[in-house]
Amino acid sequence: MFSFFKKDPTKKLHKQLSIKLEQAMHAQRNGDIRKYSELSFEADQIDKQIIEIEKQAKQDG
Template sequence: MFGWLRRDPKKKLETQYAQKLEAARDAQRNGNIQGFAALTSEAEKILNEIDRLAEAGENDAR
């Protein structure tokens, strides 16, 4: 009944993922390759968490 009040952790992670990718892009364009690599690694960790939440959601729906 009050499902619309529940916060969506997946949406928050997707926003963080997009921000990390943009920051990584900017670092690469500025020539900061080490920063690019670090930010890309962090973005991949967030993507793995998104995938994990999606799999958990699929299992709950069954």
């Protein structure tokens, strides 16, 4: 009924993803490829969570 009052569950994850990608960019620019790889992997995991939540929302809605 009042679905517009519900919080977006992916909003926090999108913010985390943005932060991880920015950190990865800085690590790459500084030449720290190992740190870049770790941060990119973490960003990929967050992105997969976002996709899964959005997929479930489409199925429920």
